[in-house]
Amino acid sequence: MMDILSTLTQHLFGSSYGIGQVLFRATPMILCALGASISFRAGLFNIGLEGQLLVGSLCGALAAGALSGVSAWLGLPLVFFCAFLGGSSFALIAGYLRAKRNVHEVVSTMMLNFVAIGLTNFVTKVFAVPETTHTSEIAPHLWAPRLSRALGIFEGSAVNILLFFALALAVLVFYVVYQTRFGLETKAMGHSSVVASYSGIDIDKRIFQVMALSGGLAAWAGLNFVLGYKHYFEMNFSSGVGFLAIAISLIAGNHPLIIIVVSLFFALLEEAALAVNVHVPKEFIQVLEAAILMGLLFAAAKKSRLKTA
Amino acid sequence: MQKLEILKALYRDAQILILDEPTQVLGVKGVGELFKILRSLRSVGKTIIFITHKIPEVLAIADRVTVLRRGAVVAGGSIGEFSADTLASYIVGEKIINPELFKPLTTNGSAAQDKKTALELSRIVTASTKEFPMALKDLSLRVYPGEIVGIYGVEGNGQKELFNVLTGHLPLKAGDLILGEQSITALPLRARMQRGMAFVGERQTQGFIASLSLWENVILSRTYDAALVRWWRIVLKNILFLAERVVEVFKVKIPNIKEPVASLSGGNQQKALLGREIAKTQASFYVLKEPTRGMDIKSTNFLHDKIRELLQRDAAVLVISNELAEILRLSHRVAVIARGRLAGILTPDEIQLNPQRLGALLGQ
Numbered sequence: 001m002m003d004i005l006s007t008l009t010q011h012l013f014g015s016s017y018g019i020g021q022v023l024f025r026a027t028p029m030i031l032c033a034l035g036a037s038i039s040f041r042a043g044l045f046n047i048g049l050e051g052q053l054l055v056g057s058l059c060g061a062l063a064a065g066a067l068s069g070v071s072a073w074l075g076l077p078l079v080f081f082c083a084f085l086g087g088s089s090f091a092l093i094a095g096y097l098r099a100k101r102n103v104h105e106v107v108s109t110m111m112l113n114f115v116a117i118g119l120t121n122f123v124t125k126v127f128a129v130p131e132t133t134h135t136s137e138i139a140p141h142l143w144a145p146r147l148s149r150a151l152g153i154f155e156g157s158a159v160n161i162l163l164f165f166a167l168a169l170a171v172l173v174f175y176v177v178y179q180t181r182f183g184l185e186t187k188a189m190g191h192s193s194v195v196a197s198y199s200g201i202d203i204d205k206r207i208f209q210v211m212a213l214s215g216g217l218a219a220w221a222g223l224n225f226v227l228g229y230k231h232y233f234e235m236n237f238s239s240g241v242g243f244l245a246i247a248i249s250l251i252a253g254n255h256p257l258i259i260i261v262v263s264l265f266f267a268l269l270e271e272a273a274l275a276v277n278v279h280v281p282k283e284f285i286q287v288l289e290a291a292i293l294m295g296l297l298f299a300a301a302k303k304s305r306l307k308t309a
Numbered sequence: 310m311q312k313l314e315i316l317k318a319l320y321r322d323a324q325i326l327i328l329d330e331p332t333q334v335l336g337v338k339g340v341g342e343l344f345k346i347l348r349s350l351r352s353v354g355k356t357i358i359f360i361t362h363k364i365p366e367v368l369a370i371a372d373r374v375t376v377l378r379r380g381a382v383v384a385g386g387s388i389g390e391f392s393a394d395t396l397a398s399y400i401v402g403e404k405i406i407n408p409e410l411f412k413p414l415t416t417n418g419s420a421a422q423d424k425k426t427a428l429e430l431s432r433i434v435t436a437s438t439k440e441f442p443m444a445l446k447d448l449s450l451r452v453y454p455g456e457i458v459g460i461y462g463v464e465g466n467g468q469k470e471l472f473n474v475l476t477g478h479l480p481l482k483a484g485d486l487i488l489g490e491q492s493i494t495a496l497p498l499r500a501r502m503q504r505g506m507a508f509v510g511e512r513q514t515q516g517f518i519a520s521l522s523l524w525e526n527v528i529l530s531r532t533y534d535a536a537l538v539r540w541w542r543i544v545l546k547n548i549l550f551l552a553e554r555v556v557e558v559f560k561v562k563i564p565n566i567k568e569p570v571a572s573l574s575g576g577n578q579q580k581a582l583l584g585r586e587i588a589k590t591q592a593s594f595y596v597l598k599e600p601t602r603g604m605d606i607k608s609t610n611f612l613h614d615k616i617r618e619l620l621q622r623d624a625a626v627l628v629i630s631n632e633l634a635e636i637l638r639l640s641h642r643v644a645v646i647a648r649g650r651l652a653g654i655l656t657p658d659e660i661q662l663n664p665q666r667l668g669a670l671l672g673q
Contacts, residue, residue: 179542180541180543181532181542181543182541184525184528184532184543185529185532187521187525188518188525188529192520194514194515195515195518195529197478198498198508198514199529200497200501200502200530202497202498
């Protein structure tokens with residue numbers, strides 16, 4: 001037992017590599033959970049983040065492949081733009097169905113997750129390097145620089161500048177949510193879309209905007225892998241970040257800054273699972289993760305029930 | 310559907326059938342069929358209690374009639390003793406002949422009519438939908454600046470539909486809405502508000518979000534106001550100031566404007582809701598639906614005074630209410646609607662002196 005604990009602490013905190021890896025894992029969680037929080041605040045339960053992440057980051061990867069001859073200053077914004085466009089367009093399918101056809105977004109986004117997996121697998125096969133399940137590597141100047149190279153910290157870890165991008169976005173979302181008309185109206189819509197519509201808020205338009213933002217942020221979460229780690233798009237690479245983000249956002253009460261803290265916590269758990277893999281099967285950590293999640297949600301539900309009583 | 314329900318009841322050997330507004334969802338043909346079934350049931354000795362607010366149906370099907378108003382029986386007897394007019398005036402109530410309740414307006418409504426119209430409803434036609442069952446049929450009405458027009462009718466005769474036509478939630482099949490000189494038919498609600506329309510709808514479902522704070526609710530219907538939202542950023546200082554003013558002027562009892570609206574009593578919420586809209590000094594046309602529903606006399610009088618004050622800035626007001634006393638106290642003119650049509654326009658004096666005329670219009 002002590003053995004395991006010492007391995008764990010040694011791995012996580014004994015080296016800057018361990019800390020770096022935790023930050024690397026937290027980056028997509030933050031981005032994706034921010035996407036989740038925006039839709040949850042508007043009362044839209046977008047659980048299709050995983051699919052939007054896959055579609056969007058594939059678009060980003062393909063764009064990066066096509067833009068190899070372009071400088072980083074022009075190329076990277078374009079890659080981000082294409083990824084966002086891919087993720088948001090895919091989310092807008094569910095948005096359209098909700099706004100115009102009154103199809104509940106939980107059903108449509110869940111189904112679209114399967115569509116996304118199939119679609120990205122298919123497209124990846126078309127563009128794949130022979131004998132592999134990934135697209136060809138993108139040009140090095142379009143990679144997101146690792147912090148080890150840019151700042152000389154977290155040696156060996158894949159943590160890259162997208163971490164700062166994610167943190168900055170969390171602050172931006174915080175500002176938008178609490179200080180702007182968009183934030184206020186979206187919150188109102190989440191509480192009562194009928195009253196909101198009689199207050200002059202165009203609910204259909206707002207559904208489109210919120211779904212687009214949510215899907216776009218999910219897509220950027222995928223870029224952490226594509227631009228910052230492997231430098232290509234690989235089939236099913238995201239391993240459930242899109243679903244974990246739902247839990248993170250809910251636990252954080254959809255608060256953009258608390259999302260950072262909760263993401264770090266889950267990233268720590270994931271990295272710990274890898275560290276003790278030799279002694280403890282990593283499935284055990286998954287069970288632990290789920291148990292913590294259930295416990296937190298239980299506590300939150302109990303509190304809110306007390307509040308309404 | 311109704312047939313099936315009746316069949317189910319008969320199968321259980323029911324002797325007494327109680328039907329509550331059974332014709333609400335039926336077309337003309339369906340009503341005829343239903344009546345045929347009911348008559349045959351009557352002929353085999355069943356008892357039928359038929360609850361409706363539609364006077365023609367009562368006259369068509371009933372043997373005896375009982376008129377209820379505010380939970381009390383006000384009239385009853387064999388159907389032969391009643392006409393559409395007398396039934397309608399019983400539904401409306403003799404109260405209107407009581408002069409105590411009628412306080413004439415100080416402002417002169419007729420002078421207002423020399424001016425341009427504030428809002429014109431021009432031959433409005435809507436379709437009947439599940440949410441808005443009473444179709445509006447060729448409804449035209451002009452409201453002038455400095456005037457309060459009351460909309461009165463038996464409940465379910467198009468009041469809700471008219472309100473939603475004005476907010477833009479119920480699209481027009483034909484006709485035009487003209488605010489000032491500009492058609493607003495194609496404009497969404499926000500654009501209508503920006504052009505000077507203000508609405509007070511049903512508080513819980515259209516007015517306030519109870520779980521949000523008072524200041525958030527105060528800003529909610531005027532986020533287009535540049536003094537409160539500069540570019541995209543909300544100017545909290547100005548919003549809080551405005552919310553405090555509403556609380557003060559409308560005597561809303563609330564410990565803190567950051568408290569959720571749900572913590573206020575219904576009456577205080579209603580005062581705040583009217584206050585929010587009346588505080589829009591740029592607004593020139595008001596649509597108030599049941600502005601004092603469920604409020605005590607004192608608060609009602611207070612809000613009526615506040616509504617009248619709107620006339621001082623030459624605003625036009627449309628009051629849609631089921632309280633005849635309220636309609637009579639506030640309005641310069643009363644537009645009576647029946648079955649989605651404008652049945653006629655009367656002055657409060659005419660109604661007071663001759664309630665039968667109102668009854669005749671209601672029963673149309």
